[in-house]
Amino acid sequence: MIKRLFTLAFKNIFRARNRTMITIIAYAFGIGLYVFMNSLLTGFYNTSVKNIIDKDIGKIKVMGNDYNLDDAVPLPETYFEYTKYTDISKQYEYCSPDMQFIASIITSDVSAKTVIRGVETDKANSVFHYSNDIVEGVWIDQCNDNEVVIGGRIAHSLNLKLGDVFTLIFKNRDGNFDAFDLNVGGIISTGNPNIDRLSIFMPLAKAQEFMSANGLISGISIKTKKYNTEKIKINETFTGVSAYTWEDLSEDFLNLDKMKSGFSSILIFMIVIVATVGIFNTILLGMFERKREIGMLKAMGMSRRQIELLFSIEGGIIGFVGSVAGIAFGFLINLPFVIKGFDISVYGDMDIGYPVQGVVKSLWGFEFIIPALILGVIIAVLASYYPARRAARLEPVKTLRD
Amino acid sequence: MIKLENLKKTYNPGKIEVHALDNVSINIEEGEFLTIHGPSGSGKTTLLNILGCLDIATSGDYYFKERDVSKLSMSDLSNIRRTNIGFIFQTYNLIPVLTAYENVELSLMLAHRKYKKEDILNALDDVGIKDLAKRFPREMSGGQQQRVSIARALVKSPKLILADEPTANLDSENATMIMKAMKEMNEKYNVTFVFSTHDPLVMSFAKRLIKLKDGKIETDERK
Ligand SMILES: Nc1ncnc2c1ncn2[C@@H]1O[C@H](COP(=O)(O)OP(=O)(O)OP(=O)(O)O)[C@@H](O)[C@H]1O
Numbered sequence: 148m149i150k151r152l153f154t155l156a157f158k159n160i161f162r163a164r165n166r167t168m169i170t171i172i173a174y175a176f177g178i179g180l181y182v183f184m185n186s187l188l189t190g191f192y193n194t195s196v197k198n199i200i201d202k203d204i205g206k207i208k209v210m211g212n213d214y215n216l217d218d219a220v221p222l223p224e225t226y227f228e229y230t231k232y233t234d235i236s237k238q239y240e241y242c243s244p245d246m247q248f249i250a251s252i253i254t255s256d257v258s259a260k261t262v263i264r265g266v267e268t269d270k271a272n273s274v275f276h277y278s279n280d281i282v283e284g285v286w287i288d289q290c291n292d293n294e295v296v297i298g299g300r301i302a303h304s305l306n307l308k309l310g311d312v313f314t315l316i317f318k319n320r321d322g323n324f325d326a327f328d329l330n331v332g333g334i335i336s337t338g339n340p341n342i343d344r345l346s347i348f349m350p351l352a353k354a355q356e357f358m359s360a361n362g363l364i365s366g367i368s369i370k371t372k373k374y375n376t377e378k379i380k381i382n383e384t385f386t387g388v389s390a391y392t393w394e395d396l397s398e399d400f401l402n403l404d405k406m407k408s409g410f411s412s413i414l415i416f417m418i419v420i421v422a423t424v425g426i427f428n429t430i431l432l433g434m435f436e437r438k439r440e441i442g443m444l445k446a447m448g449m450s451r452r453q454i455e456l457l458f459s460i461e462g463g464i465i466g467f468v469g470s471v472a473g474i475a476f477g478f479l480i481n482l483p484f485v486i487k488g489f490d491i492s493v494y495g496d497m498d499i500g501y502p503v504q505g506v507v508k509s510l511w512g513f514e515f516i517i518p519a520l521i522l523g524v525i526i527a528v529l530a531s532y533y534p535a536r537r538a539a540r541l542e543p544v545k546t547l548r549d
Numbered sequence: 550m551i552k553l554e555n556l557k558k559t560y561n562p563g564k565i566e567v568h569a570l571d572n573v574s575i576n577i578e579e580g581e582f583l584t585i586h587g588p589s590g591s592g593k594t595t596l597l598n599i600l601g602c603l604d605i606a607t608s609g610d611y612y613f614k615e616r617d618v619s620k621l622s623m624s625d626l627s628n629i630r631r632t633n634i635g636f637i638f639q640t641y642n643l644i645p646v647l648t649a650y651e652n653v654e655l656s657l658m659l660a661h662r663k664y665k666k667e668d669i670l671n672a673l674d675d676v677g678i679k680d681l682a683k684r685f686p687r688e689m690s691g692g693q694q695q696r697v698s699i700a701r702a703l704v705k706s707p708k709l710i711l712a713d714e715p716t717a718n719l720d721s722e723n724a725t726m727i728m729k730a731m732k733e734m735n736e737k738y739n740v741t742f743v744f745s746t747h748d749p750l751v752m753s754f755a756k757r758l759i760k761l762k763d764g765k766i767e768t769d770e771r772k
């Protein structure tokens with residue numbers, strides 16, 4: 148019988164072909180956008196997370212005890228002993244110490260704010276693989292004494308070429324201003340705007356010398372699995388330092404992502420509502436047009452439940468077909484963003500809140516197929532619940548009289 | 550098989566009451582072929598609906614095969630209809646998306662009957678339209694559609710067939726054919742037929758004629 152209900156439902160939905168087609172198209176549009184938006188946003192999110200972990204922070208960052216989470220760059224007062232690194236690095240294979248401070252970069256005509264990152268060349272490489280991101284010149288291990296590596300976007304905006312000279316001005320740890328002339332030895336492009344737009348790399352020893360902070364560092368980046376438990380372990384084992392996960396240090400981004408996902412869900416929700424109204428309408432009109440027939444089916448002994456089921460199945464089929472078409476549509480519009488990616492550099496160096504830059508690739512979105520199908524069918528069945536119930540409650544005596 | 554005692558059906562109770570049926574008592578035996586006639590609004594359809602368990606009387610008793618119908622639940626009524634009663638209407642009421650064959654088949658499925666393909670073809674053959682099995686309702690004449698609806702009612706071998714003005718939309722030639730087919734079924738399978746009609750042609754086939762007026766039985770005669 149259930150099989151017959153399915154075939155009957157299937158035949159019924161093609162009675163008002165145009166109405167059904169329009170409903171399916173509207174539904175497909177909603178589901179398609181759901182798949183596309185999710186794929187693109189997840190693409191942005193995943194790229195961002197990768198950029199944060201692989202190019203900027205690592206999984207855990209150990210900071211001085213006085214470090215304040217509101218400071219993007221640790222203040223010199225929070226620097227701590229290099230020996231902490233020696234101790235901690237015994238536990239973790241991928242572990243890189245650094246010293247960060249803020250400086251102004253000045254060329255003959257412009258200036259900009261930058262963050263100096265003093266790192267141990269091989270350690271930083273083992274955690275962040277920076278030498279793979281060198282687009283011109285060399286990584287700091289091959290730079291000579293007054294050469295440094297600068298972010299690609301800084302080079303671009305200050306019009307600095309390989310070998311060009313610029314001046315760094317900063318306040319050292321004693322509170323005195325200092326200035327040095329340096330050369331561009333390498334240009335780095337990681338895809339993380341924190342690096343590309345802001346950072347200048349130099350050997351740790353040089354940074355310490357600039358800051359007159361010998362033997363001190365500002366942080367230790369660590370890459371390890373189960374970083375949440377490792378963070379606790381570090382905090383329990385070592386004094387004078389505090390460990391943070393990448394999430395602790397990326398609150399702004401994570402909040403923004405939540406907000407954007409929330410916004411897009413509202414958008415999708417609205418589209419789905421429109422599509423749902425379409426299904427509701429289709430099934431309800433079908434019910435009105437087929438009152439007599441429903442009366443006959445009931446006269447023949449079809450139960451309320453079976454009538455209800457018949458109409459719900461009709462809604463479900465529309466939902467299913469709409470979802471399948473929508474998934475196909477979503478994949479189609481997503482395709483160029485998967486293959487070629489979404490080029491955000493057309494917006495210039497505008498801060499879109501995600502730590503991404505250049506071309507960001509959308510996900511294929513295979514993981515959204517099943518949710519989209521389930522969501523699509525469930526919403527459709529729910530949308531047809533009321534008309535189905537009304538149909539089931541029609542009294543044959545009345546409908547057969549009309 | 551059917552016993553009605555002092556049956557009353559009142560619409561709009563409490564307001565402007567309409568006594569569609571007023572103290573109707575009838576016995577109907579198995580295998581009868583009877584017509585209910587009378588002026589428009591005399592209560593024919595109302596009576597058929599109650600006989601068919603589609604509607605419930607306001608008062609009085611209705612026994613269908615010794616069962617007190619007034620005490621049955623909705624789903625019990627639905628069960629009686631499913632298995633024991635076939636309906637034929639003036640407007641055929643075939644399911645438009647199903648072929649003649651499938652319309653008949655649906656009736657068997659709803660009655661939870663085990664069946665073979667031949668059973669359906671035989672039912673169509675009984676009313677002379679076996680070769681139209683694959684046609685959709687819109688591809689058939691009114692007379693042919695009505696024959697499908699007869700096959701649909703008969704195929705589940707019900708005890709009772711209720712036909713509300715089955716010939717009203719047909720010309721006399723088709724009406725005669727339909728009536729002959731039903732008479733044959735009545736004689737072949739001993740199925741009870743109750744018609745409501747204005748059509749003298751239908752009455753000419755009947756073995757028993759009941760005349761209603763203002764919800765009351767005016768005459769009840771056998772031929
Ligand atoms: N749902 C209803 N509410 C109120 N009155 C009704 C309702 N259904 C029928 N009636 C009234 O009950 C009476 C009997 O109606 P019924 O349809 O049984 O007559 P009928 O003999 O079948 O007439 P016709 O020959 O025109 O089909 C009529 O006066 C009708 O107006």
Ligand SMILES: [Mg+2]
Pocket residue numbers: 593594595713745
């Ligand atoms: Mg009538």
